[in-house]
Amino acid sequence: MVPSRPSSKLYQIKSKKYDEYGARVTSSFDKSVSHVLIDPEWDGSRTLKYLHISAGDIRPEIDKGTIHFVRDSWPSACIENKQLIPESPDYTVQLYSPAPSPETTPEPEVSQKLVQTVISPEKPPKLKKRDISTSSNTSLSPEPDTPKQTAIDDLNPVEASGANTSIENKAEKKAQDGSGNDELDSVIQEAELQEHAARFLSDDEIEHALQTQRKKYSAPYSRPKRTSDGRVLKGNWDTFLCMKAGEDNIAKPDGPNALVINILSLMLHHYEAEGDQWRTLAYRKAIATLKKQTVPVRTAAQAVKLPGIGSRLADKIEEINKTGDLKRLKYTQGEGKFEVLELLKRIYGVGNKTANKWYSEGIRTLDDVRERKDLTANQQTSLDHYEDFAERIPRDNVTKHFERVRDAVHEIDPEIEATAMGSYRRLQPDCGDIDIILTKRNASRHDLTVTLAKLLDVLFEQGFAKYTFGGIEANSMRWLGASAHPDDGNKWRRMDILLVPWEERGAAFIYYTGNDIFNRSMRLLAQKKGYRLNEKGLFLAPHDRKSAGAVGPLVCGEDEEKIFETLGVPNRPPHKRIIG
DNA sequence: GGGCAAATACTG
């Protein structure tokens, strides 16, 4: 790829995509190269300069058909059209054009537009996009569809280009790892898309989805074994340099559908702010699909074929493409409203309803909120320490808080087992809050609550515990509060202390270790296998679906590892449970 | 039309 920026997100995504179809992306310009994929901004002469070659040197190879200089939109177009697209002005980059007109290069968008007409569109075998993109329910089907692979076989650039070494057919199919990971991965995809917390899918999420998808469905070819480092070059290409530039780079964010994605994202924000959970989910899925497209999705007819895009969204997509805007958005979206709502919702006790209510009453800033007389105690306290609570907590400081709690509780009862959960257990470098589980063998719930009450007396006495948002009163099984530690600058931190019966310890550990998306995928997997997983344990699913709260007999709850085992999932250490 | 995970606890 020219320019070669292996560190860039775009580069990595593309590489993987090409790899999926049996091509290999290399960073060295050597004999094995069959295609040079050139950035739309670059022209032939700049490319040659970049490669340290002159047109004359390369021309014989081009004429022989052993090397092709094409736009980097070409592979995408081939994939999209499910066939090799022949050389055409739309994709072939002229290296030795008679009149070296340096700067002007064809618009990639335009060329992509032409693809479908350029190519003899013999209706490709009925392939559903769904099969190759992350999708919801279909990804759960035990038997991955295979037609896509056969069709793609025809695409293998090897045959077409006559290039020899760059792409090697590999007969051996990637062996199923049989570990059960596949299954989890596939439900992870589903779970990812349902994550509320993220506003919209990050590149990483997309990438992860692509990866897992590949693991599941692809692999007719394997990457040719290559010594990624110093492979000996021979022949006349020897003298050419390695292309290992790769500094900063500004990848275009969302590919050819950026406009649509941006506008739909606004809709997503809108519905999210309204608390419309399911519409939010639908928009998120649709946007994820669009982000993966390598060519513009222009009409409703095209769009509706894509997974997660139904007739309503398809119409919106077409409207956006035609008008550059979406009417619906006009009167749903107040300018900057989203940001204000986000600001307000970071106050403990303020959710969608309250934030929207306040907004409608003219609240725009924290100072506006501070003037209100109707704040609840929790809201007031949260507001008073807004800055502290908004800050991430460095891992080492979490340790300080945790040790203070652990030591105090051991003064009360040395047999209590204390564990810091959440992102801390996932070994993250910083955490949003501090989650601690207290448990003890053979202790009753009551025993635990008594201990917690004593513990909090001590911690408040120490001045370490600062405030109680909830819990504690009576005999709650948890405390939601705030703590401050001198070694942490006495900043107020959100802390949750959870009491867990020993028998539920394993399930609770999974639940409170997270992350959210991992948990969802686990629950989804459990359901798929006829179980129900919650923070109390792994249960057999009730026979009569429906009837809320009904679960079958407990399978296991005490042993985290056994739960994984029962579900056929290799026990991932906590830090491997970070998804999305 | 129901499911999209699901349960529980606290505040006001």
Add this chain to the structure above:
DNA sequence: CAGTAT
């Protein structure tokens, strides 16, 4: 009960 939080 509605809303919020975990």
Add this chain to the structure above:
DNA sequence: GCCC
């Protein structure tokens, strides 16, 4: 919102 989409999917079944």
